[in-house]
Amino acid sequence: MSGACRLSLREVDCSAQAIGATDTAVLQRLALLFAPELKVASATLGDDGRSVRLDGDGLALLGAVSPMVELVVQRCTNSGGCFIGAALPGKDALSSYLGADAGSWGYTADGRIRHKGSDVQSGLPTYKAGDRIRMTLAGGVLAWHINGQRAAELRGVPSGVHFGVSRSGGTVDRPGIYGGGTVQGTLEVRIERASMAGAVRCSAMLRPLCALMGREGNALRTLRLGGNGAWAAGDGATLAAALGAASCVVAELDVSGSQLAADECFALANARHLHTLDLSGTAVAASAASLEAVLTGRLRSLALRGLGLGALDGGKAVSLLCNALPRITSLRHLSLIGNRLNVDHVTSLIAAAAGLRELHVDLRHNPAYPSAAPHLPTGWLLDLGPAAWQHGAVKAAEASAKIGGDPGSINLLQLFPDESRLIAAGSAASTRNATVYRPDASTVGVLEGHEADVVAVATDGVHIVTGDTSGSLRLWDADTLATAGQLQHSGSSVYCVAVRGDLVVSGSTGSTVKLWRLRARECVATLMEHSARVSCVDVGEEAIATGSDDATVRLWPRDGGASRRTLAHPSPLRAVRMQGDVLATGGLDAAVRVFALSTGQLVRELRGHEGSVQSLALGGSVLVSGGSDDRTIKVWSLLEDVDASECATLDTHPSPVRSVAISPSGGFVASVINGEGAKLFVWRPAGAKKAR
Structure with missing residues (x-):
């Protein structure tokens, strides 16, 4: 098994991203x-x-x-x-x-x-x-x-x-x-x-886990075994038999990357309590018939990433999905990223999936940018891929506007997940404000109330968090922009902040990282392993990433335990971003580094900037980097089969780039500069049309 193991009474996580083991019985078996x-x-x-x-x-x-x-x-x-x-x-x-x-x-x-x-x-x-x-x-x-x-x-x-x-x-x-x-x-x-070392295979975990599922009164509801490579023969059948036990209550299962056979996937999909299933990286799509067999009526969430459905049986698999989706009335979440879909496929799926809350699809491998990208409802994701920037003639910003006064008044930028608004630290009137903008650079509202300069902003689309040099963190409602509370990062200035759901993470000039819970309005952990200023933070689905002037990036569990991995860099960090299994970093040595979050392994080192990399943004299969000294933005592809050279360079900024953001679809990029007054730029590839 690659990775580590975390166990609680209700959840076992043995995925490649997991860490931390606390249950005596499982520790003893391992x-x-x-x-x-x-x-x-x-x-x-x-x-x-x-x-x-x-x-x-x-x-x-x-x-x-x-x-x-x-x-x-x-x-x-x-x-x-x-x-x-x-x-x-x-x-x-x-x-x-x-x-x-x-x-x-x-x-x-x-x-x-x-x-x-x-x-x-x-x-x-x-x-x-x-x-x-x-x-x-x-x-x-x-x-x-x-x-x-x-x-x-x-x-x-x-x-x-x-x-x-x-x-x-x-x-x-x-x-x-x-x-x-x-x-x-x-x-x-x-x-x-x-933590569990990588030498123990996933099959070594199955026997004790299956025994646990067969124990009367057990409460194990979530089981994540993804990212551990191909399973041994018979492992899928062993797990399916355990899921069928009268005492088994597992409702969420991840076997991604296991390469289980189609009949094993079918057996798993029909477990009586199961409603969430990840079959990415299995042989479930060996044929259109085998795919149809797992589309059961009880599933609420299904992931079928990277199966090549667009090419399966001459496209019959996509038609089959479109016909099946209206019948699976319980299904709410479907992920089809990495299936080599074309524009017609995506358009058909969108029409068939009207009952879903979330649909994740992509046009990553489309040979050219579509003249009119399909429109998706709020909360759905369409990754347009790097073709938009590789083949689109980006000549100038679509929109630009002066949004600040004195130099230094606008220094950060973050995009709302629904692509409708952006938030920046500072305003035209004061460095003690934050401002929400539309992508056309018009102002939505100004957040006022800080008594010191605002130096950090973050939003997850529900909450907005702003931090200032006095250590104050202010909370705002993302819809109404009304104030929603205040936290205090005592002893030092806030330097960076991130928010995801109920969790807020703030980094300080005093080398500490604090974790806050919004509902309780309290600090639940202080992380003290960095030896210098914490310059950047991000919160992912499974982990927290922090970068520091001590030239390290540290990965932490979201519960605030000890760091699980340290990634050494040759220079102080300025930017860190996570998305799925991608961890991107930038710093003073002008390089952008891409790591596999699950293993900590360096995947790519992207060079092209002539100065420090101050800001990074991830949108689908596109990575955007902003360098402060060379006044450029570079757009890179994250696809494995695309060369590491940049897709596009946006170099018409008249002064250093302070911050960049990209839409989740990868369809437009925003940037902020500071020179003689701050300015917001919005960039789209030639031929791209705005989302309705």
Whole structure:
């Protein structure tokens, strides 16, 4: 299984994007606890392996390779003999303390790192009982964090190590390290969180999960297994049988990328409680008949991404869908992205899907931009693809208007999801306002009430959040623009903000990130792993991304736990954006980098700007970047089969570009500049028509 595992009473997430495991029983099955076979006799396990106590000499390792573990120190006496670190498993792994040989590394409670029997670092932060220690291993870098602060790191550590703890009270070669003689003590720790390594296949999870579904009274309703590659033969049948158990109540299932056969998909689709199903990346569309078989009347949400339906059976699959949609009266959400649809396909689907709340379709692979793109109802998504910018002669902005006074008065821009409005920090009258505009650059309204300069704006179409240099966050109703409350980011200035549903994330000049819940109007977590100003944030479906002047992007779970991944960059960050499995970053080195969010792997590095990249925007399969110094906007394609060169360069800005935004369809781009007065530009490819 690639990725990690998160379990709660109602949801199991073993997708490639998931992280964090807290259920003792599942951890035990996955060997993510301290394992009896990986300890010496003096290590005493407690709470089914979740805790370990070492009295005198002893060592205990987790039973599986893990990219992250978070421990709480319960007891720690004789700090020089307490070690938390990692070791390569093997016959000699338990023969001594962590750091005694070439195959282990140990961080002592008195602030030293031992390796090959010697100190390789010293003078580091210390730890004691009550402290929280998190270890991560990524890209050969083993890192220790103490109470959320990065304490130390070592490079060149192999990926196959097991995290663990050890005690050593015996005499060592260098006098004075342990008082020069035998000193006994106790080290006791407890696992709070752990992550599953990529070596365990998805099939290893099915047996315990199926057993859980078969247990009377279980409440498991959501099961996400997507993104883990092809499943082994028989896995689909095993899961289908478990879904048919009388005690099973699973209602939401994701098996995307599993390559399950058509008959297995049919069996899953007919599970009695199931109403949400993701069959993207399976063989469900082996024929039009097999596709028709899964279109059951009980499904409310169905994802069939990347199946090539536009070319299946000469287009018969699309006709079949159009005929079936009116009959599936319960269906409300349908995703057909990546199916090589043409304009006629999309137009037919729109007409047939009148009863849906959401339809996601695209024209990504259309060879040319349609002269008149089909109109979609509010909330639906049509990704027009990069062809609009590759083949459209973009000569000048469709609309432009002066929207600010003094230089610096307008410095941020974000588009509403329905493409109807944009919000910018500042106004023509004051830098302490925010302003909502239409795409033709006319003003909808001004948000007034801040007592300091507004430097951050965000909207999800329902809420608007604005932040200022005093640390104040103000909330607004996106429809009426009426004030809806206030939050205070104490101790430092707000520098960036993002909002999605009930969650607001704010970054500060003081290196902290705060998570807020709108309904409760309170801060629910403070993230403190960055070491410099947090310059950019974004909230995705599964994760939070933060970029900093410390030249790192960190990915966090939405519940505010410890960061799950750190992406090092060569320069300070200025922009970060997420969409699906895409994570895009920009910074002072003039490069735009695209990562796979699920793995953290760099997919593309886009170069073309001559100055820093200050702003990024994602719209369907199009990425837009704005550089402050070279006064240009670049439009890039995210399609795998399109070369990484830019689709278009919009370079008629008279002064540096401060911020960019793109419509969800990719049909128009907006930009803000500051020079002798701020100005808003709106760009559309030649031949493109405005949405009605």
